[in-house]
Amino acid sequence: MTQTPDILRIRPDDYDPEDMPVERARRFIVERLEPVADTERLPILQSLDRVLAADVISPMNVPGHDNSAMDGYVLRHADLATSGATTLEVVGTAYAGKPFARDIGAGQCVRIMTGAPIPAACDCVVMQENVIAAGGRATVGPGHRVGQNIRRAGEDLAQGGTALAAGRLLRPSDLGLLASLGIGEVEVRRKLRVAIFSTGDELVPVGQPLGDGQVHDSNRYSLHGLLARLGCEVLDLGLVRDDPAALEAALREAASRADAVITSGGVSVGEADFTRQVMARLGTVLFWKIAMKPGRPLAYGEIGGAQFFGLPGNPVSVMVTFYQFVRDALLRLQGRSSEPLPTFVVRCVAPLKKAPGRTEFQRGVLHLEGGEWVVAPTGEQGSGILSSMSRANCFIVLEQARGRVDAGESVSVQPFDGII
Ligand code: AMP
Numbered sequence: 001m002t003q004t005p006d007i008l009r010i011r012p013d014d015y016d017p018e019d020m021p022v023e024r025a026r027r028f029i030v031e032r033l034e035p036v037a038d039t040e041r042l043p044i045l046q047s048l049d050r051v052l053a054a055d056v057i058s059p060m061n062v063p064g065h066d067n068s069a070m071d072g073y074v075l076r077h078a079d080l081a082t083s084g085a086t087t088l089e090v091v092g093t094a095y096a097g098k099p100f101a102r103d104i105g106a107g108q109c110v111r112i113m114t115g116a117p118i119p120a121a122c123d124c125v126v127m128q129e130n131v132i133a134a135g136g137r138a139t140v141g142p143g144h145r146v147g148q149n150i151r152r153a154g155e156d157l158a159q160g161g162t163a164l165a166a167g168r169l170l171r172p173s174d175l176g177l178l179a180s181l182g183i184g185e186v187e188v189r190r191k192l193r194v195a196i197f198s199t200g201d202e203l204v205p206v207g208q209p210l211g212d213g214q215v216h217d218s219n220r221y222s223l224h225g226l227l228a229r230l231g232c233e234v235l236d237l238g239l240v241r242d243d244p245a246a247l248e249a250a251l252r253e254a255a256s257r258a259d260a261v262i263t264s265g266g267v268s269v270g271e272a273d274f275t276r277q278v279m280a281r282l283g284t285v286l287f288w289k290i291a292m293k294p295g296r297p298l299a300y301g302e303i304g305g306a307q308f309f310g311l312p313g314n315p316v317s318v319m320v321t322f323y324q325f326v327r328d329a330l331l332r333l334q335g336r337s338s339e340p341l342p343t344f345v346v347r348c349v350a351p352l353k354k355a356p357g358r359t360e361f362q363r364g365v366l367h368l369e370g371g372e373w374v375v376a377p378t379g380e381q382g383s384g385i386l387s388s389m390s391r392a393n394c395f396i397v398l399e400q401a402r403g404r405v406d407a408g409e410s411v412s413v414q415p416f417d418g419i420i
Protein backbone atom coordinates (compact mmCIF):
# COMPACT_ATOMS: atom_id res chain seq x y z
CA MET A 1 0.00 0.00 0.00
CA THR A 2 1.41 3.39 -0.97
CA GLN A 3 1.33 6.19 1.55
CA THR A 4 -1.00 9.13 0.94
CA PRO A 5 1.11 12.20 0.17
CA ASP A 6 0.58 14.97 2.75
CA ILE A 7 -1.08 17.29 0.28
CA LEU A 8 -3.85 14.74 -0.41
CA ARG A 9 -4.65 14.13 3.22
CA ILE A 10 -8.18 15.21 4.07
CA ARG A 11 -8.10 17.93 6.68
CA PRO A 12 -10.87 18.26 9.25
CA ASP A 13 -13.32 20.66 7.51
CA ASP A 14 -11.13 23.38 6.02
CA TYR A 15 -8.98 23.95 9.11
CA ASP A 16 -5.57 25.41 8.37
CA PRO A 17 -3.18 26.28 11.20
CA GLU A 18 -1.45 28.93 9.11
CA ASP A 19 -4.54 31.08 8.88
CA MET A 20 -4.37 34.73 9.91
CA PRO A 21 -5.94 35.25 13.35
CA VAL A 22 -9.04 37.47 13.11
CA GLU A 23 -7.74 40.21 15.41
CA ARG A 24 -4.41 40.51 13.60
CA ALA A 25 -6.13 40.75 10.22
CA ARG A 26 -8.50 43.42 11.51
CA ARG A 27 -5.68 45.51 12.95
CA PHE A 28 -3.58 45.07 9.83
CA ILE A 29 -6.32 46.45 7.60
CA VAL A 30 -7.25 49.37 9.82
CA GLU A 31 -3.68 50.47 10.56
CA ARG A 32 -2.77 51.00 6.93
CA LEU A 33 -5.81 53.10 6.05
CA GLU A 34 -6.18 56.88 6.08
CA PRO A 35 -9.52 58.70 6.14
CA VAL A 36 -10.73 60.33 2.92
CA ALA A 37 -9.41 63.89 2.93
CA ASP A 38 -12.35 65.74 1.33
CA THR A 39 -14.80 67.49 3.58
CA GLU A 40 -17.97 69.48 3.07
CA ARG A 41 -19.84 72.06 5.09
CA LEU A 42 -23.43 71.16 5.91
CA PRO A 43 -26.34 72.74 7.77
CA ILE A 44 -26.73 70.80 10.99
CA LEU A 45 -30.10 69.39 9.92
CA GLN A 46 -28.34 67.60 7.06
CA SER A 47 -25.42 66.39 9.14
CA LEU A 48 -27.14 63.49 10.93
CA ASP A 49 -25.11 60.25 10.58
CA ARG A 50 -22.19 62.12 9.01
CA VAL A 51 -18.65 62.15 10.41
CA LEU A 52 -17.36 65.34 11.99
CA ALA A 53 -14.13 66.43 10.24
CA ALA A 54 -12.81 68.81 12.92
CA ASP A 55 -13.29 69.39 16.65
CA VAL A 56 -16.17 71.73 17.51
CA ILE A 57 -14.98 74.19 20.14
CA SER A 58 -17.66 75.73 22.28
CA PRO A 59 -17.91 79.48 21.54
CA MET A 60 -19.90 80.11 24.72
CA ASN A 61 -21.03 78.75 28.04
CA VAL A 62 -24.16 76.61 28.06
CA PRO A 63 -26.14 77.57 29.99
CA GLY A 64 -24.99 81.16 29.61
CA HIS A 65 -26.01 82.17 33.15
CA ASP A 66 -26.80 80.63 36.52
CA ASN A 67 -30.50 79.72 36.42
CA SER A 68 -33.16 77.93 38.37
CA ALA A 69 -33.69 74.19 37.92
CA MET A 70 -37.13 74.41 39.57
CA ASP A 71 -40.25 76.46 39.94
CA GLY A 72 -39.91 77.82 43.48
CA TYR A 73 -38.46 80.64 45.53
CA VAL A 74 -34.96 82.04 45.24
CA LEU A 75 -33.37 83.51 48.34
CA ARG A 76 -30.19 84.25 50.24
CA HIS A 77 -29.27 81.13 52.18
CA ALA A 78 -27.80 83.16 55.04
CA ASP A 79 -31.32 84.49 55.77
CA LEU A 80 -32.59 81.03 56.76
CA ALA A 81 -32.67 80.03 60.41
CA THR A 82 -30.57 76.92 61.12
CA SER A 83 -33.51 75.36 62.92
CA GLY A 84 -37.16 76.21 62.63
CA ALA A 85 -39.00 78.00 59.86
CA THR A 86 -38.14 81.38 58.31
CA THR A 87 -40.69 83.72 56.75
CA LEU A 88 -39.47 85.97 53.93
CA GLU A 89 -41.09 88.81 52.00
CA VAL A 90 -41.78 87.94 48.33
CA VAL A 91 -40.70 90.99 46.29
CA GLY A 92 -41.49 89.83 42.74
CA THR A 93 -41.31 87.02 40.18
CA ALA A 94 -38.34 86.00 37.96
CA TYR A 95 -39.25 84.48 34.58
CA ALA A 96 -37.11 82.52 32.09
CA GLY A 97 -35.57 84.84 29.51
CA LYS A 98 -36.04 87.95 31.68
CA PRO A 99 -33.31 88.89 34.13
CA PHE A 100 -34.72 90.06 37.48
CA ALA A 101 -33.33 93.57 37.71
CA ARG A 102 -34.10 94.60 41.31
CA ASP A 103 -31.79 94.12 44.26
CA ILE A 104 -32.93 91.70 46.92
CA GLY A 105 -32.34 92.70 50.49
CA ALA A 106 -32.10 90.79 53.76
CA GLY A 107 -35.31 88.91 54.59
CA GLN A 108 -36.57 89.05 51.01
CA CYS A 109 -37.06 86.41 48.34
CA VAL A 110 -38.34 86.13 44.76
CA ARG A 111 -40.75 83.68 43.20
CA ILE A 112 -38.76 82.03 40.36
CA MET A 113 -39.63 79.91 37.31
CA THR A 114 -37.51 77.10 35.82
CA GLY A 115 -34.76 78.54 33.60
CA ALA A 116 -34.99 82.08 35.01
CA PRO A 117 -31.63 83.74 35.78
CA ILE A 118 -30.70 83.75 39.47
CA PRO A 119 -30.94 87.34 40.80
CA ALA A 120 -27.73 88.86 42.17
CA ALA A 121 -27.03 88.07 45.85
CA CYS A 122 -29.30 85.00 45.83
CA ASP A 123 -27.76 81.56 46.19
CA CYS A 124 -30.50 79.03 46.90
CA VAL A 125 -33.73 77.90 45.22
CA VAL A 126 -36.37 76.16 47.34
CA MET A 127 -38.90 74.23 45.29
CA GLN A 128 -42.42 75.56 45.61
CA GLU A 129 -43.73 72.30 47.12
CA ASN A 130 -41.53 73.03 50.19
CA VAL A 131 -42.78 76.57 50.72
CA ILE A 132 -45.94 77.90 52.35
CA ALA A 133 -46.85 81.06 50.44
CA ALA A 134 -49.60 83.46 51.55
CA GLY A 135 -50.17 87.22 51.49
CA GLY A 136 -46.89 88.15 49.82
CA ARG A 137 -44.85 86.04 52.23
CA ALA A 138 -43.08 82.71 51.89
CA THR A 139 -42.31 80.44 54.82
CA VAL A 140 -39.40 78.05 54.39
CA GLY A 141 -38.24 75.25 56.69
CA PRO A 142 -34.60 74.48 57.68
CA GLY A 143 -32.11 72.13 56.00
CA HIS A 144 -31.55 73.81 52.62
CA ARG A 145 -28.10 74.08 51.03
CA VAL A 146 -26.25 76.92 49.33
CA GLY A 147 -26.47 76.39 45.52
CA GLN A 148 -29.33 73.94 45.61
CA ASN A 149 -31.54 73.76 42.50
CA ILE A 150 -29.26 76.17 40.65
CA ARG A 151 -27.82 75.21 37.24
CA ARG A 152 -24.42 76.84 36.92
CA ALA A 153 -23.28 78.78 33.87
CA GLY A 154 -21.16 76.50 31.66
CA GLU A 155 -22.07 73.30 33.52
CA ASP A 156 -23.31 71.70 30.27
CA LEU A 157 -20.64 73.06 27.91
CA ALA A 158 -17.81 75.37 28.94
CA GLN A 159 -16.65 78.13 26.59
CA GLY A 160 -13.39 77.12 24.85
CA GLY A 161 -13.86 73.41 25.59
CA THR A 162 -14.19 70.65 22.97
CA ALA A 163 -17.92 70.19 22.56
CA LEU A 164 -17.61 67.42 19.94
CA ALA A 165 -14.43 65.71 18.78
CA ALA A 166 -13.44 65.10 15.16
CA GLY A 167 -14.31 61.58 14.06
CA ARG A 168 -17.64 61.57 15.78
CA LEU A 169 -20.65 60.15 13.99
CA LEU A 170 -23.25 62.89 14.47
CA ARG A 171 -26.26 61.63 16.38
CA PRO A 172 -29.58 63.29 17.20
CA SER A 173 -28.26 64.55 20.55
CA ASP A 174 -25.30 66.15 18.74
CA LEU A 175 -27.56 68.14 16.44
CA GLY A 176 -29.29 69.50 19.54
CA LEU A 177 -25.97 70.17 21.22
CA LEU A 178 -24.67 72.12 18.20
CA ALA A 179 -27.88 74.11 18.13
CA SER A 180 -27.51 74.90 21.84
CA LEU A 181 -24.15 76.47 20.96
CA GLY A 182 -25.74 78.54 18.20
CA ILE A 183 -23.77 76.60 15.56
CA GLY A 184 -25.77 76.17 12.37
CA GLU A 185 -23.21 74.43 10.10
CA VAL A 186 -20.52 71.80 10.54
CA GLU A 187 -17.59 70.46 8.54
CA VAL A 188 -18.04 66.74 7.81
CA ARG A 189 -16.13 64.20 5.72
CA ARG A 190 -17.56 63.47 2.33
CA LYS A 191 -19.50 60.22 1.97
CA LEU A 192 -17.51 57.14 1.03
CA ARG A 193 -18.13 55.75 -2.44
CA VAL A 194 -18.22 51.98 -2.37
CA ALA A 195 -18.53 49.87 -5.53
CA ILE A 196 -19.99 46.38 -5.27
CA PHE A 197 -20.48 43.49 -7.65
CA SER A 198 -21.16 39.77 -7.45
CA THR A 199 -19.23 37.12 -9.33
CA GLY A 200 -20.45 33.68 -10.36
CA ASP A 201 -21.76 32.03 -13.54
CA GLU A 202 -24.56 30.40 -11.52
CA LEU A 203 -26.04 33.74 -10.46
CA VAL A 204 -29.23 35.23 -11.84
CA PRO A 205 -30.52 38.72 -11.09
CA VAL A 206 -33.73 39.14 -9.14
CA GLY A 207 -36.63 39.34 -11.58
CA GLN A 208 -35.34 36.66 -13.94
CA PRO A 209 -36.37 32.99 -13.73
CA LEU A 210 -33.87 30.44 -12.42
CA GLY A 211 -32.52 27.75 -14.73
CA ASP A 212 -31.26 24.40 -13.54
CA GLY A 213 -28.66 24.80 -10.79
CA GLN A 214 -28.88 28.58 -10.78
CA VAL A 215 -29.36 30.81 -7.73
CA HIS A 216 -30.49 34.38 -7.34
CA ASP A 217 -27.78 36.88 -6.56
CA SER A 218 -28.56 37.80 -2.95
CA ASN A 219 -25.17 39.11 -1.82
CA ARG A 220 -25.47 42.45 -3.55
CA TYR A 221 -28.68 43.08 -1.66
CA SER A 222 -27.25 42.27 1.77
CA LEU A 223 -24.20 44.39 0.98
CA HIS A 224 -26.41 47.22 -0.17
CA GLY A 225 -28.23 47.18 3.14
CA LEU A 226 -25.03 47.09 5.19
CA LEU A 227 -23.45 49.93 3.22
CA ALA A 228 -26.57 52.06 3.36
CA ARG A 229 -26.63 51.66 7.15
CA LEU A 230 -23.02 52.86 7.22
CA GLY A 231 -23.95 55.96 5.26
CA CYS A 232 -21.97 55.04 2.12
CA GLU A 233 -22.80 55.92 -1.47
CA VAL A 234 -23.23 52.56 -3.19
CA LEU A 235 -22.18 52.03 -6.79
CA ASP A 236 -23.84 48.81 -7.85
CA LEU A 237 -21.99 47.25 -10.79
CA GLY A 238 -24.26 44.22 -10.91
CA LEU A 239 -23.24 40.69 -11.84
CA VAL A 240 -19.91 39.68 -13.34
CA ARG A 241 -19.28 36.32 -15.00
CA ASP A 242 -16.50 33.95 -13.95
CA ASP A 243 -14.31 35.20 -16.74
CA PRO A 244 -10.93 36.87 -16.18
CA ALA A 245 -11.48 39.57 -18.82
CA ALA A 246 -14.93 40.50 -17.49
CA LEU A 247 -13.58 40.51 -13.95
CA GLU A 248 -10.65 42.69 -14.90
CA ALA A 249 -12.90 45.21 -16.66
CA ALA A 250 -15.27 45.34 -13.67
CA LEU A 251 -12.44 45.75 -11.16
CA ARG A 252 -10.86 48.53 -13.22
CA GLU A 253 -14.11 50.42 -13.51
CA ALA A 254 -14.95 49.94 -9.83
CA ALA A 255 -11.52 51.11 -8.69
CA SER A 256 -11.61 54.19 -10.90
CA ARG A 257 -14.94 55.32 -9.43
CA ALA A 258 -14.86 54.32 -5.78
CA ASP A 259 -12.89 54.55 -2.54
CA ALA A 260 -13.50 50.88 -1.85
CA VAL A 261 -14.51 47.89 -3.95
CA ILE A 262 -16.36 44.95 -2.44
CA THR A 263 -16.94 41.79 -4.43
CA SER A 264 -18.38 38.44 -3.44
CA GLY A 265 -17.44 35.01 -4.71
CA GLY A 266 -14.52 33.67 -6.67
CA VAL A 267 -11.80 34.16 -4.04
CA SER A 268 -11.10 30.54 -3.21
CA VAL A 269 -8.99 28.17 -5.24
CA GLY A 270 -11.68 26.56 -7.42
CA GLU A 271 -11.37 26.34 -11.21
CA ALA A 272 -13.71 29.30 -11.71
CA ASP A 273 -12.12 31.47 -9.01
CA PHE A 274 -10.28 34.13 -10.95
CA THR A 275 -10.13 37.03 -8.51
CA ARG A 276 -6.72 36.14 -7.20
CA GLN A 277 -5.17 35.88 -10.64
CA VAL A 278 -6.73 39.11 -11.92
CA MET A 279 -5.85 41.04 -8.77
CA ALA A 280 -2.23 40.00 -9.13
CA ARG A 281 -2.21 41.85 -12.47
CA LEU A 282 -4.21 44.90 -11.39
CA GLY A 283 -3.06 45.59 -7.88
CA THR A 284 -1.89 43.90 -4.73
CA VAL A 285 -3.52 41.28 -2.59
CA LEU A 286 -2.23 41.28 0.92
CA PHE A 287 -3.56 38.07 2.41
CA TRP A 288 -5.98 35.34 1.74
CA LYS A 289 -6.85 33.12 4.67
CA ILE A 290 -8.29 34.00 8.02
CA ALA A 291 -8.68 31.62 10.94
CA MET A 292 -12.41 32.14 11.18
CA LYS A 293 -15.65 30.39 10.39
CA PRO A 294 -17.48 31.28 8.33
CA GLY A 295 -15.52 33.67 6.18
CA ARG A 296 -12.38 32.18 4.82
CA PRO A 297 -10.96 32.78 2.36
CA LEU A 298 -10.97 36.54 2.18
CA ALA A 299 -8.98 38.74 -0.19
CA TYR A 300 -7.82 42.17 0.87
CA GLY A 301 -5.77 44.50 -1.24
CA GLU A 302 -5.56 47.64 -3.29
CA ILE A 303 -6.30 48.57 -6.89
CA GLY A 304 -5.08 52.03 -7.73
CA GLY A 305 -6.26 54.21 -4.88
CA ALA A 306 -9.17 51.94 -3.96
CA GLN A 307 -9.29 49.42 -1.16
CA PHE A 308 -10.35 45.99 -2.32
CA PHE A 309 -12.30 43.43 -0.30
CA GLY A 310 -12.91 40.15 -2.04
CA LEU A 311 -15.47 38.45 0.17
CA PRO A 312 -16.35 34.77 -0.08
CA GLY A 313 -19.46 33.87 -2.07
CA ASN A 314 -21.52 32.19 0.63
CA PRO A 315 -24.21 34.61 1.77
CA VAL A 316 -23.55 34.24 5.52
CA SER A 317 -19.79 34.54 4.99
CA VAL A 318 -20.34 37.80 3.15
CA MET A 319 -22.19 39.29 6.08
CA VAL A 320 -19.85 37.96 8.76
CA THR A 321 -16.71 39.19 6.99
CA PHE A 322 -18.39 42.54 6.40
CA TYR A 323 -19.14 43.00 10.10
CA GLN A 324 -15.75 41.72 11.24
CA PHE A 325 -13.41 43.39 8.70
CA VAL A 326 -15.04 45.63 6.15
CA ARG A 327 -16.98 47.60 8.73
CA ASP A 328 -13.82 48.55 10.66
CA ALA A 329 -12.03 49.46 7.44
CA LEU A 330 -14.88 51.64 6.19
CA LEU A 331 -15.19 53.40 9.55
CA ARG A 332 -11.51 54.22 9.32
CA LEU A 333 -11.84 55.49 5.73
CA GLN A 334 -14.82 57.59 6.83
CA GLY A 335 -12.63 59.16 9.50
CA ARG A 336 -14.76 57.73 12.28
CA SER A 337 -13.19 57.17 15.65
CA SER A 338 -12.63 53.51 16.35
CA GLU A 339 -15.77 51.81 17.57
CA PRO A 340 -15.42 48.07 18.15
CA LEU A 341 -18.64 46.08 18.12
CA PRO A 342 -19.89 45.99 21.72
CA THR A 343 -19.28 42.53 23.17
CA PHE A 344 -21.00 41.04 26.21
CA VAL A 345 -20.73 37.77 28.07
CA VAL A 346 -23.99 35.87 28.56
CA ARG A 347 -25.12 32.31 29.21
CA CYS A 348 -25.74 30.14 26.18
CA VAL A 349 -28.87 28.03 26.69
CA ALA A 350 -28.01 25.29 24.16
CA PRO A 351 -24.85 23.32 23.31
CA LEU A 352 -22.71 24.54 20.38
CA LYS A 353 -20.50 22.52 18.07
CA LYS A 354 -17.02 24.02 17.74
CA ALA A 355 -13.50 22.75 17.03
CA PRO A 356 -10.42 24.59 18.35
CA GLY A 357 -8.30 26.40 15.76
CA ARG A 358 -10.55 29.11 14.38
CA THR A 359 -12.69 31.94 15.71
CA GLU A 360 -16.30 31.17 15.00
CA PHE A 361 -19.08 33.67 14.52
CA GLN A 362 -22.22 31.64 15.08
CA ARG A 363 -25.57 33.28 14.71
CA GLY A 364 -27.58 33.74 17.90
CA VAL A 365 -30.74 35.20 19.34
CA LEU A 366 -30.23 37.26 22.47
CA HIS A 367 -33.40 37.15 24.53
CA LEU A 368 -34.76 37.50 28.05
CA GLU A 369 -35.34 34.34 30.08
CA GLY A 370 -36.62 34.79 33.63
CA GLY A 371 -35.15 38.30 33.81
CA GLU A 372 -31.72 37.27 32.47
CA TRP A 373 -30.36 38.03 28.99
CA VAL A 374 -29.26 34.72 27.46
CA VAL A 375 -28.39 33.58 23.96
CA ALA A 376 -29.60 30.66 21.85
CA PRO A 377 -28.12 29.59 18.52
CA THR A 378 -30.34 30.03 15.45
CA GLY A 379 -29.97 26.36 14.55
CA GLU A 380 -28.20 25.12 11.43
CA GLN A 381 -25.03 27.20 11.06
CA GLY A 382 -24.01 26.49 7.44
CA SER A 383 -22.49 29.45 5.62
CA GLY A 384 -25.12 29.19 2.90
CA ILE A 385 -28.05 29.48 5.31
CA LEU A 386 -28.95 33.14 5.11
CA SER A 387 -32.17 32.61 7.06
CA SER A 388 -30.02 31.93 10.15
CA MET A 389 -28.53 35.41 9.77
CA SER A 390 -31.96 36.87 9.22
CA ARG A 391 -33.33 35.25 12.41
CA ALA A 392 -30.28 36.24 14.46
CA ASN A 393 -29.78 39.48 16.36
CA CYS A 394 -26.19 38.78 17.44
CA PHE A 395 -23.03 36.85 16.73
CA ILE A 396 -21.92 34.28 19.28
CA VAL A 397 -18.15 34.74 19.17
CA LEU A 398 -16.28 31.56 20.04
CA GLU A 399 -12.59 32.21 20.54
CA GLN A 400 -9.97 30.47 18.41
CA ALA A 401 -8.77 28.01 21.07
CA ARG A 402 -12.22 27.11 22.33
CA GLY A 403 -13.81 23.72 21.75
CA ARG A 404 -17.46 22.72 21.98
CA VAL A 405 -19.76 24.63 24.31
CA ASP A 406 -22.12 22.92 26.75
CA ALA A 407 -25.54 24.35 27.53
CA GLY A 408 -25.22 26.86 30.39
CA GLU A 409 -21.64 27.94 29.60
CA SER A 410 -20.80 31.61 29.18
CA VAL A 411 -20.11 32.91 25.68
CA SER A 412 -19.33 36.30 24.14
CA VAL A 413 -22.00 37.90 22.01
CA GLN A 414 -21.94 40.88 19.67
CA PRO A 415 -25.40 42.30 19.05
CA PHE A 416 -25.62 43.61 15.51
CA ASP A 417 -29.23 44.70 15.32
CA GLY A 418 -29.33 48.42 14.88
CA ILE A 419 -25.57 48.87 15.17
CA ILE A 420 -25.13 49.62 11.51
P1 AMP B 1 -17.73 30.99 -4.38
O1 AMP B 1 -17.07 31.70 -3.24
O2 AMP B 1 -17.75 31.78 -5.61
O3 AMP B 1 -17.13 29.63 -4.56
O4 AMP B 1 -19.23 30.75 -3.95
C1 AMP B 1 -19.56 29.97 -2.82
C2 AMP B 1 -21.04 29.71 -2.74
O5 AMP B 1 -21.75 30.94 -2.60
C3 AMP B 1 -21.62 29.05 -3.96
O6 AMP B 1 -22.59 28.12 -3.54
C4 AMP B 1 -22.28 30.18 -4.71
O7 AMP B 1 -23.33 29.78 -5.53
C5 AMP B 1 -22.75 31.07 -3.59
N1 AMP B 1 -22.82 32.45 -4.04
C6 AMP B 1 -21.79 33.13 -4.59
N2 AMP B 1 -22.17 34.39 -4.88
C7 AMP B 1 -23.46 34.51 -4.51
C8 AMP B 1 -24.41 35.57 -4.56
N3 AMP B 1 -24.07 36.76 -5.04
N4 AMP B 1 -25.64 35.35 -4.07
C9 AMP B 1 -25.97 34.14 -3.57
N5 AMP B 1 -25.12 33.10 -3.49
C10 AMP B 1 -23.88 33.27 -3.97
Ligand code: MG
Binding pocket: 199, 200, 201, 265, 266, 272, 313
Ligand atom coordinates in the same frame (compact mmCIF):
# COMPACT_ATOMS: atom_id res chain seq x y z
MG1 MG C 1 -18.14 31.40 -7.59
